[in-house]
Amino acid sequence: MNTLRNKTGVLILLSLVLLITACGQRSSDSQNSTGSTDNGTALQDVQVVLDWTPNTNHTGLYVAQEMGYYKEAGLNVKIIQPGQGGADTMVASGQVPFGISYQESVTQARVQDVPLVSLAAVIQHNTSGFAAPVDRGIKSPKDMEGKSYGAWGSPVEEAVMKSIMDTDGGDVSKVKSVNIGDADYFTAVKKGIDFAWIFYGWTGIEAELRGEPLDMLYVKDYSPNLDYYTPVIVTNENEIKNDPKLVKAFMSATAKGYAYAIANPDKAADILIKAVPDLDPELVKASQKWLSPRYQDDAAQWGLQKESVWAGYADWMYKQKLLEQPLDASKAFTNDFLPSASATTQDTTTTTDTTAK
Structure with missing residues (x-):
């Protein structure tokens, strides 16, 4: 996250994605069950791959993990860092079901028939x-x-x-x-x-x-x-088609994690520091204080995406000859797996009250 150069490696490998997408299968790690919920139901193991090293763009994931939101959704989520191929390659190929990406990368991928789909805008405006x-x-x-x-x-x-x-x-x-x-x-x-x-x-x-x-x-x-979305949470079209319940469960819990981070920046920073002790605590605290109100900003709820934002940036890229053809913006993202704003707020408010006592 030091400079934006870190996120462009995925674009270089999109041609490789085209080759592996057809035969890629989700790794066994995301199919197995480990642990159980409080009522004894087995948890489904799921991986989410970061775009880069852990930072405050990712706090909501770590909060959802630490606060038990994923467990409540029936998931045992493991947060991993990208391999040499990058997060986009891992998600597009089905190696992992979820990842952190950028509107720029997803736009490039879509016009090359790589089936990435954005599920949520982590930050509402480009920072x-x-x-x-x-x-x-x-x-x-x-x-x-x-x-x-x-x-x-x-x-x-x-x-x-x-x-x-x-x-x-x-x-x-x-x-x-x-x-x-x-x-x-x-x-x-x-x-x-x-x-x-x-x-x-x-x-x-x-x-x-x-x-x-x-x-x-x-x-x-x-x-x-x-003013495009950077970063975003992505999955692939096959995941949405074959396991929409998983996508819904993951996004419901993740939205709660970010809602908690919005309402409790200091506590959320502590959770990130605990999960990634190598990070500078002072930097995490200050960054979280600055970023938490910007996660949702002026949107009706966290994660919400507008087709006009996707179309506007793609049109700009096409005019700059950065795309070979126009983007069908409607297929690049979906808001369908975001929970209702009222439900997310109610859930995190209850949790916040409990932890504050």
């Missing part, structure tokens, strides 16, 4: 943007001219930069892109990079804690089509 130390003087997109950009090597980077620089009379050809490899944001800027594309909720908050203030240009502020 990513171009960040620079304040001493670099990048106060507007035009100020990127003559500066060095820490790139990860995706065509979408220059397209987004061009889109926002065009609004300010800037010339993207005057930006020097430098591949920063495995370097994180802070290492890159110390080696001379002027700006990079980050998620503010993690790297931006870390900069605050380090006392290294940033100028942040959120991409959504320059085009409504760039």
Whole structure:
């Protein structure tokens, strides 16, 4: 989550997904039963694969696991990190039923007939943007001219930069892109990079804690089509067709986890820290405080997705020649497996009252 370059590896492997999707089967780990509910019913083992290392984008999953929401839904959920093929490949092939992805990746996958489907928007609005130390003087997109950009090597980077620089009379050809490899944001800027594309909720908050203030240009502020969902929770079409009860149960419990994190950011942070003790507790606490109100934001409920958001970003990608053909946005996502907003709020309020005593 240090820079957005981490999420593009999945796009490189989409051609591989096309080969393995037809023959891929869900792993035995997600078919077995381990443990039981309080009434003795066996739990179904299920895996969910992260997009990257654990962070506050994922807190709701860890809350649902720790608070017993998955168990109440009849599930024994194991949260895993992606293998070399990436989360999208694992989910699209049926190796695991659920994963964390991004609207960008799902859009690319859908136009290549890869059967990924987004089940929920983890964060309602795009919290990513171009960040620079304040001493670099990048106060507007035009100020990127003559500066060095820490790139990860995706065509979408220059397209987004061009889109926002065009609004300010800037010339993207005057930006020097430098591949920063495995370097994180802070290492890159110390080696001379002027700006990079980050998620503010993690790297931006870390900069605050380090006392290294940033100028942040959120991409959504320059085009409504760039206010896309990132990240999202995904499954594949076969999972929805063959086991809709599992999808419903998983999403019901996960929604409760995120609702709890929205209502209880400090306690939710403690749960993430307990589950992943290698994380910096101060960073997790500060990040969670910043991100919790942004999970749902102005949506009627957590996770809700709009077809206009999917269509708008896909149309932008197509016009930028980042897609070979237009996207059928209606098939890229579904809200059908989200629980009702009232039910989720009631359940988490009850839990919150109990744990507070």
